[in-house]
Amino acid sequence: MRILIVGAGATGGAFGARLVDAGRDVAFLVRPARAEALRRDGLRLRAPDGDATRPARAITAAELHREPAGFDLVIVTVKAAGLDAAIEDVRPAVGPGTVVLPVLNGMAHLGPLEEAFPGRVLGGLAHIVASLEDDGAVTQLTDLSVVTVPAGHPALAEALDVPGIDLVVSPDITGAMWEKWAFIAAMGVVCCLFRAPIGAVLEAGGEAHVRAVIAETEAVAAAAGHPVSAASHERTVAVLTATGSPVTSSLYRDLVAGRPTEAEPVLGDLAARARGLGVAVPLLDLTLTQVRADALQRATR
Missing domain, CATH: 1.10.1040.10 (N-(1-d-carboxylethyl)-l-norvaline Dehydrogenase; domain 2)
Incomplete structure (x- = not known):
């Protein structure tokens, strides 16, 4: 499964690092400055179970058209203020078979995403206490690292079931x-x-x-x-x-x-x-x- 994570801040960086460590095919859609830093320094995650830096494949919106069309999974991790820009940036990555999984707070984001990508958007949520530091590293402050996805999507669950992420499959995602x-x-x-x-x-x-x-x-x-x-x-x-x-x-x-x-x-x-x-x-x-x-x-x- 080809996975695109929109954002590499506290949430996207922490979960993305776990997916990279597990060998998943992961790319991060980020702003040019963040892309340059990730390419130069890698993605560092400081967490209760260790402190490690791993290579991270960073893509900017201007570069996304060079990627093979249609990622299998797009995980949206930006904050609400960045949602509109993220929707426009990510459009080239969403094809007929793409699943869009937002893990934003609240529920106001579902309408704009469904309007942009009808039939592609699932409910989802994340529980993690993390922050993006001034040096570009992500610090996970506690052991809490949970992603909840809806039942009925076994490929999605399999892709996200990796060490460091406690995956919950919910029969009632709403x-x-x-x-x-x-x-x-x-x-x-x-x-x-x-x-x-x-x-x-x-x-x-x-x-x-x-x-x-x-x-x-x-x-x-x-x-x-x-x-x-x-x-x-x-x-x-x-x-x-x-x-x-x-x-x-x-x-x-x-x-x-x-x-x-x-x-x-x-x-x-x-x-x-x-x-x-x-x-x-x-x-x-x-x-x-x-x-x-x-x-x-x-x-x-």
């Missing part, structure tokens, strides 16, 4: 995506509203608010027809009520660093759906207003 969305939105609200890691929020007496946030995001999922399972709920509660936890959300980390955030696809879209479903989400709304106000202030500086 439900799985809602569970992740409810979780990451809850973590984003907690960290962004209180501007602190989970442990600090709890130490300040915020556990009741944390539980209220969880109830809000999970209520939206339930109203949409995809109630969060008891097991997923317990995992969310365990993570967001862990005493002394230094954990923060990627949304919060981007916010405090002044980088573009995924507030709209993660929080904004969820709030809009809540309104449409008649679900009250006051803490989510407060956080979204704060994040939007912050973005407006930064834009005028």
Whole structure:
């Protein structure tokens, strides 16, 4: 299976490194500067199980037309802000037999991708805590490295079932995506509203608010027809009520660093759906207003 990974940042780089290590035929569609760095330095992954650099085949959008038509699998790992450009860049790689697997946060990306590549797009999701460092290396911060794909695609599952990736084949991929969305939105609200890691929020007496946030995001999922399972709920509660936890959300980390955030696809879209479903989400709304106000202030500086 010929695999094209769109992006070689934290998510694409970490999962792509595992696929390269397993001998999969992998190429990375990246911007020219990232392509030059990958060709010169290789793809370095620092992870709990080791630190290694491997060769990485990098392709830019301008070079994609030279590739044989139609990759078998296109994995989209860019953040929401880069989705529109990624769709245009990747068009030459998508043929009649191509499967497009996005692993973006939220669900707002599915519409544009399906419109661009009708009948080619599957639901999918990833769980990983990783970051792209200034030196171009990818750091995987914990052992968590999960990719979830829908049932009924054995070739896809076989391609992604490699050491270093915990593959989950889900009979209800939409439900799985809602569970992740409810979780990451809850973590984003907690960290962004209180501007602190989970442990600090709890130490300040915020556990009741944390539980209220969880109830809000999970209520939206339930109203949409995809109630969060008891097991997923317990995992969310365990993570967001862990005493002394230094954990923060990627949304919060981007916010405090002044980088573009995924507030709209993660929080904004969820709030809009809540309104449409008649679900009250006051803490989510407060956080979204704060994040939007912050973005407006930064834009005028």
